[in-house]
Amino acid sequence: MRDRRAERREATLAEIVDAAWTLVRREGLAALSMRDLARLVGMQAPSLYSYFDSKHAIYDAMFAQGARAYLDEEALVVPTGDPLADLQAGARFFVEFCVKDPARYQLMLQRTIPGFEPSPATFALSIEGLNRLEARLTGMGITDHRSLDLLTAVGTGITDQQISNDPGGDRWISLVDEAMEMFFHHVTKTNKTKQHTRTKRCA
Amino acid sequence: MRDRRAERREATLAEIVDAAWTLVRREGLAALSMRDLARLVGMQAPSLYSYFDSKHAIYDAMFAQGARAYLDEEALVVPTGDPLADLQAGARFFVEFCVKDPARYQLMLQRTIPGFEPSPATFALSIEGLNRLEARLTGMGITDHRSLDLLTAVGTGITDQQISNDPGGDRWISLVDEAMEMFFHHVTKTNKTKQHTRTKRCA
DNA sequence: GTCTATATTTGGATAGAC
């Protein structure tokens, strides 16, 4: 039998988290306050503590929601078998996912809230995202960790510059495909070097 | 004749800014408070207002000091004439400059202080840094803005990942030389493509 | 220039009635 009370509670929890996102997108991630949040959902501030133990607990719920959204949307990017094209599609997805919600990016990847870190359960969700990226690369024959680190650096670098220096524009987004071409040629060339075939390419 | 009063004032201004750096490095950039700062220099909080109009004015002085430090230290990186080696040396300098003081990096490049932006005079100093980078690239024959944007993305991406995910280590720092090799080969190859010589390389 | 005292705002969080 349906538990109507539990359903109601879940709905209110979700409503509070949604309102929190609305606030931080409007005012900045650090500007979230329990009073403002309560007002936005039609409560008094103390009532929020019936749903969340603290403000950090709300940040944690937001983080978890963001991580789930990433996993859900990432799953829609299906590989074609063309390594470079797949790399580009994956990078475009990542950068666009981050850029379209800078507050979420700040919460999940930049960690600027003093004293906040995600709970173990929530953090596990974000680790899963990195694992999937690693799996995609492995599918392309890229297996060394240095290449993975280089790729994440390029991805976050483009994202950061886009958000910081051209918000709303596409100055760095438009470089994603080119950047992935650069990265792909680099890692494939390096592999061939290791197999001692690079200098034989033109032979 | 020396103005001993002005000298004394300058010394106190510098002392306050230095103490502010000490605080933000210890507690985080956003945690700077006038009370703590005053205590560290042996004053009461209101006395600081004889030297700075507001907390933002202190941030501005810190920003300006950071920008001057960058310009001074950047000037010590002298080109050798070898484009790739110079690119690598410049990138190593940039990443190390940022990584060795994350609070400064956050103030100058990430802009996470709500409501703070540098004054026009201070901002001009940071623009000068970008101009010098552009000049260095021009000296290597790299003149298009897309390449400059790609380079800044790679540089800040490596820096961000290093600070966020391996503080105190060198997991991403150790990728700088390789990343610059990747970038350099990409931009030189692209140039050759534009000159329609790429497909003739093996002929 | 520095101090004491204080205004003012803002925030997270709790107690206890209903």
Added chain:
DNA sequence: GTCTATCCAAATATAGAC
């Protein structure tokens, strides 16, 4: 579960004496 009332802490900034 929600409210009112309140606590407690921290912060920026100002007024005015010395």
